[in-house]
Each structure stands twice: as C-alpha cells, then as structure tokens.
Amino acid sequence: MGISERKEREKQQRRTEIVNAAEKVFFTQGFKTATMDQVAEEAELSKGTLYLYFKSKEELHFAINMRAGDIMYEYFSKAIHTNQNGLENTRNIGMAYIEFVKYNPKYFESIMHFQIKNVDDFISGSEYFKEHKKKNPLKLFIGVIEEGIKDGSIRSDIKPEIISHTLWAMATGVFQHMSSKKLHMMKHDTDKEIDPEEYLQSFFQIIRNGISHEK
Template identity: 30%
Template sequence: MGISERKEREREEMKTMITTAAMKMFLEDGYAKTSIRNIADAIEYSPGTIYLYYKDKDELLFEVQAQAYLKLLAAFKQNVTSTDLLERLEQLGKTYVSFGLANPELYDLMFIIRAPTNVDKEVHGDNGHDTLTYTISLIEECIQAGLLIFKDVNQAALQIWSMAHGLVSLNLRCRLKVMIPEEASVPEILHKAIEEYLLSIRA
C-alpha cells in the first residue's frame, strides 16, 4: 500500500470514529446538547482534529443523517421481497413505519430535526438520495403497470411518504394516544393504516 492510499485509509478511519461517536451522543444526549468539544472528548482528540474533517456541527449532523439513510435503505432491501408490486409497496410502507418506531431518536435526526442548510452538497452528496431513488423506482413500476391512480411519480411518492411519515411522527410525539387504545398494538394499527391507504390509491 502506497503512502497516499495509507493516508486515505487513515482519514476514513478517523471520519468513522468521529461520526460513530457523534451519532451515539446525538441519540443519547440530543443534537442541541452535543458540542464538537463533547465529541472530541469522547474520542480523546482535540476539537481542532474534528474541524480538520468537518467545518461545524451541522456538517457532522449531515454525515450522521447520511449513515441513517443507509440503515433505512438496508431495511428496505431486506424486507421488500415480494414478487407482487403492490405487496412490495406495502412491505416498503410497513418497513418505513417499523424503522421509525424501532429507532425514534434516529428517526428524529433524519426527518424531524431541522436539517442543516449550510452544507456543501457538492462535497457531501445529497442526503438520502439512494433511499429516495429506491422508493420512487418501486412506485414508478406500480404506475407503469397501471396499479396506482397517479400519473406523476413524484406526486405519488410525496403522498405515500407523507402518509407514512405522518403516522410515525404523530406516534413519536405522542399525538396518537387519543385514537389508539392503551392495550392496542401501535405497530399493528399503523401497519393497518398503511394497508388501508394503499388500497385507497389503487387503480
């Protein structure tokens, strides 16, 4: 291995160490309460070391969000397996809901906390692009097969995503208590809501 390859490997290892510590602290202590100094202390480096890789906490959050989207994409690929297109779409919706219910703090970092606005996307890429592309591709297949009432795939993706996101967000903020009995299974009820919604938009 040459010097440049070794330096690049060491750089990636350091970035992984930083983002791993940052995600742990964001989840346990909250984004607002976590500082660059806190993260530096956790990995036993100076704050200046972190600034060599990330210009501020927003940029670090953006990187942590990117890793979270990859976790969601992996869940999609693991659970969306049916050969029937509409069943696959249902599996995708239920997987999204289950992911949010099982990872409430992570979901908050991904979709509820105010997104960083000063991140150079040309350097760091577009957060969640592969996850969104996966979702849109499946919806597009359903539309092309004449299985959904939508003509515009982006409009369809927006509505379906909004439905699933609304269910998860309402539950995470304890707004579903008035509609769901205490003894009821929240995942089962939210999965049923996904089923009913997808039935309503079938062609």
C-alpha cells in the same frame, strides 16, 4: 505510490470514528445539549481536530443523518420482493419504514430534524456528502411505484415520482406525528388517546382506498 491512498483511507477512518463518537454522545445526551467537547472526549481527540473533519456541529449531525439514510435503505431493500407486485411492495416498504422507526428512533429523529431544513447547502459544501448520494431510499421507492404502474396494480394517471414523493411525505408526516406524541409504536403504552396500531392501520387503509365512501 500507495501512500496517498492509504492516507485517504485513514482520513475516512477518522471521519467514521468521529461520527461514531458523535452518534454516541448525541443519541444519549440529545443533539442540542451535547457539546463538541464531549464528542472530542468520546473520540479521544481534541476539539480542534473535529473541526478539521467537519465544518460545524450541524454538519456532524448531518453525517449521522446520512447514516440514517443508509440504514433505512437497507430496510427498504430487504422489504422489496420481486415476486410481488408494486402495490404489495409499496405496503412492504411502508412496513419496513415502521420497523425502521421502531428500532431506530434516534436515527429517525435525525431524519426529522433535517426534514425541515433545506439540506442542499450541506451537500454542495462538502465533497464527502456529494459522493455519498447513492443510497437514496426515495429512489428505491420510485422504482417500486413504477413497477406497480407497469404491472397494473397502481393507478397510472399520476406520475410515479409524484406518487412516491407524496406517499413518502405522508408517511413521514404520520410517523413524525406519532413520534412527537410519543406513541412509540410499542405495545406497552396503549393507554393513550390514540392507539398507534389503529393509527397505522388507518394510514394504510386510507392510502389504499381513500376516504371516499364509494367502493
């Protein structure tokens, strides 16, 4: 009896359509000012139906955040090259992160939004999110660090999970800082007090060598 399977598929489909609509509305209007009625209109559904699929506006936002994670994961996967060592691949991931932020500023905004919050409640509260946990960019990154420790390109005195978490947080902090200061990582607004190009270079340099003078 393939009916329940088909129904499940259709349910998934609706969910996706709703997230599509929400994305459009949230990204153009901004999450705070966007209304659920607007999302309903865009999705060509009634507002009540939205709440059949998502518990709240925030949960709908979180669904977009999950997408952001997936897209970031794709950027990272493509950036990792098996013929390069761990340190090189760390830089590759860094560059991939930059590209992601550059071309998906709205998705990054969503990531920033949930960076602050404790997200566990969302995930544990919804079956959909629980099984979606797979594509974790951070996990990918931990792998690269482990690789780097093995091949000798990355220091071995700190646990790989700790290194990757730290670098991850650092990178997010830097991009956040840039993004909130509207240093768009784009060429055309160099008339700011901080040159984004220089800023990023500094980030990479510090990561590599630390701030100590001694070589």
